[in-house]
Amino acid sequence: MNHTHLPTLFINDDHVAELATWSSAIEALSHAYSQPISNAMVPPRTMARGDGFWLRSLCAVSPSKEYMGCKLIAASPKNKKASYLISLFDQDTMRLAALIDGNRITDIRTAASSAVAVNALAGTEKFDIAILGSSALARSHLHALNATGRIAKVRVFSPTEVNREKFAQEFHAQYGLDIQAVATAEEAVKGSNVVICASRSRDGGPVFDAAWLEPGMTVVSVSSTLPEQRELDVDTMKAASLIVADMPEEVIHETGDSLVAIEQGCDVAAKTVSLSDVMSGQVKVRNTPEDIVIYKSVGSALQDIVTAEMLLRNAKAADKYQEMNDSIVTIDR
Numbered sequence: 001m002n003h004t005h006l007p008t009l010f011i012n013d014d015h016v017a018e019l020a021t022w023s024s025a026i027e028a029l030s031h032a033y034s035q036p037i038s039n040a041m042v043p044p045r046t047m048a049r050g051d052g053f054w055l056r057s058l059c060a061v062s063p064s065k066e067y068m069g070c071k072l073i074a075a076s077p078k079n080k081k082a083s084y085l086i087s088l089f090d091q092d093t094m095r096l097a098a099l100i101d102g103n104r105i106t107d108i109r110t111a112a113s114s115a116v117a118v119n120a121l122a123g124t125e126k127f128d129i130a131i132l133g134s135s136a137l138a139r140s141h142l143h144a145l146n147a148t149g150r151i152a153k154v155r156v157f158s159p160t161e162v163n164r165e166k167f168a169q170e171f172h173a174q175y176g177l178d179i180q181a182v183a184t185a186e187e188a189v190k191g192s193n194v195v196i197c198a199s200r201s202r203d204g205g206p207v208f209d210a211a212w213l214e215p216g217m218t219v220v221s222v223s224s225t226l227p228e229q230r231e232l233d234v235d236t237m238k239a240a241s242l243i244v245a246d247m248p249e250e251v252i253h254e255t256g257d258s259l260v261a262i263e264q265g266c267d268v269a270a271k272t273v274s275l276s277d278v279m280s281g282q283v284k285v286r287n288t289p290e291d292i293v294i295y296k297s298v299g300s301a302l303q304d305i306v307t308a309e310m311l312l313r314n315a316k317a318a319d320k321y322q323e324m325n326d327s328i329v330t331i332d333r
Contacts, residue, residue: 138158
């Protein structure tokens with residue numbers, strides 16, 4: 001069959017929900033981050049802005065050598081509307097292989113990437129997890145971490161009692177986890193070795209206090225992705241022997257956690273490394289078991305495209321896709 005006549009596949013939101021297993025997302029991202037990844041393969045995101053709306057693009061070339069693609073996010077905070085589209089192009093033929101509804105992919109790839117990082121960074125076999133937050137992002141992180149099979153216990157804190165209690169009840173019912181809702185963030189963190197910060201404070205200040213740090217802790221920060229947002233206080237940033245980032249330049253120069261720490265004399269850049277450097281064995285995570293390590297995530301096009309590739313593979317295996325009647329022309333040039 002001529003490549004130019006292969007149909008473009010469309011994977012809708014319902015099919016994404018059925019096809020996206022946590023274990024397959026974690027496996028795909030673990031494999032991708034273990035390959036050589038150059039900066040040119042994952043360029044900075046771009047954003048076009050209108051009056052009260054914007055269009056963001058995140059492009060990446062997958063290290064699988066199969067596909068490259070782009071996630072487009074159209075959002076209107078003014079009208080409270082958003083759409084997500086992922087396109088995948090074949091790296092050899094340049095044809096449009098698939099269009100995928102990206103609605104669920106941001107939460108999936110963010111949480112699965114954190115699970116990849118925690119698997120690599122946590123210095124213990126079993127995870128005693130503290131979760132700060134009860135949002136969709138907090139939920140997806142616990143689903144992903146549960147898929148590692150390494151959870152011993154979980155303590156969750158969210159400022160609203162009914163939310164944290166519901167969170168604990170649901171996860172206990174679904175997985176039989178030893179999970180407890182607690183009344184303060186400090187109580188959640190005490191005795192844990194993995195802390196998931198998945199909430200922003202109402203005043204934009206940090207939700208994690210360095211006074212709570214314990215030797216050997218791994219701290220994950222996923223909700224402060226802009227200059228005006230903070231999750232970790234300066235002393236936590238200073239205490240870390242290593243900061244592992246999915247997008248090091250963005251983490252250093254565009255997150256409130258780093259910007260305030262740099263302002264107060266912390267050399268963030270000197271101890272920040274990429275997740276791919278850790279996964280490919282180029283960086284030693286800890287020199288002593290007591291070292292504190294931070295994983296700081298702002299989200300990456302690589303995560304989107306690798307997750308979309310996984311979904312396309314699963315869709316083909318399960319026959320869960322639609323063939324488009326027509327597609328774009330691929331030309332010789």
